Amino acid sequence: MKKILVIGSTNTDFVLEVEEMPQVGETVMSKFFHRLPGGKGANQAYACGMLGGRVSFLSAIGGDGLASVVMENMRRADVAISQIRTMVEGSTGIAVICVDGAGNNSIVVAPGANLQCDCEYLKDHREAIDACDILLVQLEVPIEGIFYAITYAHKMGKLVILNPAPCPDAIPDEILRCVDYITPNETELQKLTGCRMEYPDGIREGAESLLRRGAGQVVVTLGGKGAMLCSRGGTACFPAWEVPVKDTTAAGDTFNAALAVGLAEGRRIEEVMDFANAASGIAVSRKGAQTSVPSRAEVENFMNCRGDA
Ligand code: RIB
Numbered sequence: 001m002k003k004i005l006v007i008g009s010t011n012t013d014f015v016l017e018v019e020e021m022p023q024v025g026e027t028v029m030s031k032f033f034h035r036l037p038g039g040k041g042a043n044q045a046y047a048c049g050m051l052g053g054r055v056s057f058l059s060a061i062g063g064d065g066l067a068s069v070v071m072e073n074m075r076r077a078d079v080a081i082s083q084i085r086t087m088v089e090g091s092t093g094i095a096v097i098c099v100d101g102a103g104n105n106s107i108v109v110a111p112g113a114n115l116q117c118d119c120e121y122l123k124d125h126r127e128a129i130d131a132c133d134i135l136l137v138q139l140e141v142p143i144e145g146i147f148y149a150i151t152y153a154h155k156m157g158k159l160v161i162l163n164p165a166p167c168p169d170a171i172p173d174e175i176l177r178c179v180d181y182i183t184p185n186e187t188e189l190q191k192l193t194g195c196r197m198e199y200p201d202g203i204r205e206g207a208e209s210l211l212r213r214g215a216g217q218v219v220v221t222l223g224g225k226g227a228m229l230c231s232r233g234g235t236a237c238f239p240a241w242e243v244p245v246k247d248t249t250a251a252g253d254t255f256n257a258a259l260a261v262g263l264a265e266g267r268r269i270e271e272v273m274d275f276a277n278a279a280s281g282i283a284v285s286r287k288g289a290q291t292s293v294p295s296r297a298e299v300e301n302f303m304n305c306r307g308d309a
């Protein structure tokens with residue numbers, strides 16, 4: 001099985017469950033508060049491990065002990081974390097997450113030590129990139145470092161997956177040309193391409209514009225509608241598995257991890273898309289980020305049972 005390297009953020013999530021999202025200037029009361037392990041990078045690394053991948057993780061954490069639960073999760077999921085940077089005087093990143101009654105979330109991140117997962121650190125650890133087959137990255141750490149990692153990984157012949165979250169205003173074409181799979185959600189695709197938010201035609205047009213600019217393949221995650229794969233050979237839609245939605249946090253992270261694991265196993269992309277939809281479907285039926293990530297066995301059971309239904 002191919003080796004996956006995830007580079008990205010580690011956060012502690014402060015999760016507030018609310019009936020409805022507060023409007024500007026409004027104060028609302030939360031029914032429940034939870035402190036949970038999160039961060040897009042950590043969620044993806046943990047999910048890769050839980051789904052059966054061979055995975056290493058580069059990230060930066062503070063010396064405040066806040067990352068300890070995330071690190072325990074990494075060990076449980078067999079994620080190699082020996083090269084994570086600890087900023088003794090720094091604070092671990094935090095995310096304040098509001099989840100409403102319909103399972104939608106809004107997130108504000110204070111990056112803290114994640115800002116030190118930078119170009120200098122990644123250059124110092126480029127042997128981790130040399131040692132992997134697949135690089136999986138998001139954009140919750142300094143973008144120059146991630147662009148360096150993408151460019152270097154591509155030059156070294158690695159398969160690169162870019163999850164453009166949170167979404168910058170633009171991604172240069174020379175970076176897109178180094179990316180084998182870019183995986184925006186609808187909102188991110190709209191921000192990157194200005195496409196119409198209409199399914200399927202507007203979404204397909206947006207994805208095609210990323211192909212024209214150099215991306216290898218585009219996978220658009222579409223929440224309850226599933227996901228769309230757009231390549232030079234054409235476009236295909238993969239429906240979501242029906243699940244009761246509790247909390248969409250880390251659904252995208254779980255999807256991206258499953259995509260990386262499926263590709264690492266050399267499976268057909270159609271199979272991988274179904275697998276990724278199933279894994280993220282289970283994640284939305286549970287609360288929290290890493291707390292919602294299913295194991296490989298859970299995804300396989302889920303697919304077998306639903307497939308028979
Ligand atoms: O993608 C979900 C994650 O985004 C949360 O865990 C939070 O930490 C933010 O990074």
